[in-house]
Amino acid sequence: MNRLLFAPALLLGLAAPAFAQDALRVGDVSAARGTKVTGAIHVPDGVDRGLDIPVSVVHGKEAGKTLALIAGTHGYEYTSILALQRLLPELDPLKMKGSVILVHMANPETFFARRIYVSSDGKNLNRVYPGRKDGTISERIAEAITREVIDQATNVIDMHSGDGNESLRPYSYWMTGNDPMVDAQSKELNLAYGLDHIVIDHDRPKDVKDSRYTAMTGVLRGKPSITAESGGLGRTDEASIEIHHKGALSVINHLGIMAAPSVKVTNPVWIDRSEVLTSPATGVWEPAIDQKDAVVAGSLVGRVKDSAGKILGEVRAPFAGVMLYVVGTPPITKGEPVGFVGRVRADER
Ligand SMILES: [Zn+2]
Incomplete structure (x- = not known):
């Protein structure tokens, strides 16, 4: 409570480091x-x-x-x-x-x-x-x-x-x-x-x-x-x-702020190309795969159906890689993301 009152005194005291008050x-x-x-x-x-x-x-x-x-x-x-x-x-x-x-x-x-x-x-x-x-x-x-x-x-x-x-x-x-x-x-x-x-x-x-x-x-x-x-x-x-x-x-x-356990990775999987996949239609999204699945070019990611279950369109992986996320609930509007695919950097493939 008295910190503000003490601050000017500390500023005058040469022993106090300059950063003590800020x-x-x-x-x-x-x-x-x-x-x-x-x-x-x-x-x-x-x-x-x-x-x-x-x-x-x-x-x-x-x-x-x-x-x-x-x-x-x-x-x-x-x-x-x-x-x-x-x-x-x-x-x-x-x-x-x-x-x-x-x-x-x-x-x-x-x-x-x-x-x-x-x-x-x-x-x-x-x-x-x-x-x-x-x-x-x-x-x-x-x-x-x-x-x-x-x-x-x-x-x-x-x-x-x-x-x-x-x-x-x-x-x-x-x-x-x-x-x-x-x-x-x-x-x-x-x-x-x-x-x-x-x-x-x-x-x-x-x-x-x-x-x-x-x-x-x-x-x-x-x-x-x-x-x-x-x-x-x-x-x-x-x-x-x-x-x-x-x-x-x-x-x-x-960052040297406080000692704490490190979880540093040295050899992560680097994703050097990525693409958000979007829905071709408005309807009911039905994913065919989940995140963590690997895909090849052309792998089925999921389908969009109308509310009665007729297939309106499908989404396929544009290149080989891994899925980073996949939409996991049914509502989908044309143009909205349905998934995110990443290509693993060449030297790690
Ligand atoms: Zn977010």
Whole structure:
């Protein structure tokens, strides 16, 4: 309580290191060095209703890297949200050199409404970064997270799973930008997170003003960042939650913020070509395979039927590889994703 009163005295005292006083402020949270505080980033009402994004700040006793862990960008992807609940009590700011910002639920509106893909404005939060203050709710959330979280971090991990309709194998994205140094460190972050399939993606936006994705917003601002996926179908299974929990701890260790068990992979399966497969028709989706299945070119991924069961169309794999996710529930609209296929890099085939 008296920290503010003591601060000027400490500034005068030559023995006190200069960083002892600097608080880390995120939204309404102000965490002094060596403390852990939970609060919210307030997104005010605008053209539509605002909301509060729940955040915790664990500000290490000593200065170091600042890792942003962003959960619940898609509110039906529960594993990331539950993983951060486990992680928070394990972070000891008195043992930390550096800090961790935990965004517990980036899009609470989609969580409570049980929405997949999009917010009430019809926009996907992970496509509207860096957002805008005068935009609709997805854009205002993106603007607030960019300003309060990403701009204050040195590294960003955007944590996802398959959405409520997607059966997914754990994998992460190594997304490259304009700076080879950042790209090299993003690669190391992927390895540190420990997922054994890593999608190499050189085709994301390269314009910082139109970064679209959460993790690309970090990459294009010079902050090594990744997107990590574990879980799906609205499930809260232990294994999928633990993958995110252990991965986050491993990155905290990798960045030198706090000692924690490493789950680093040295020889992951690199996916050097990937393609989202889409539905040829609106109807009832019937998958023929699941995630983790290998495919050859022409393998049947699934069929779309009308509501009486007549086949309207089918989806086949365009090249040999592995499935990363497959839509696992029946409703499907023409043009929507039904699966994601990845080709294993040649030297590993
Ligand atoms: Zn997602």
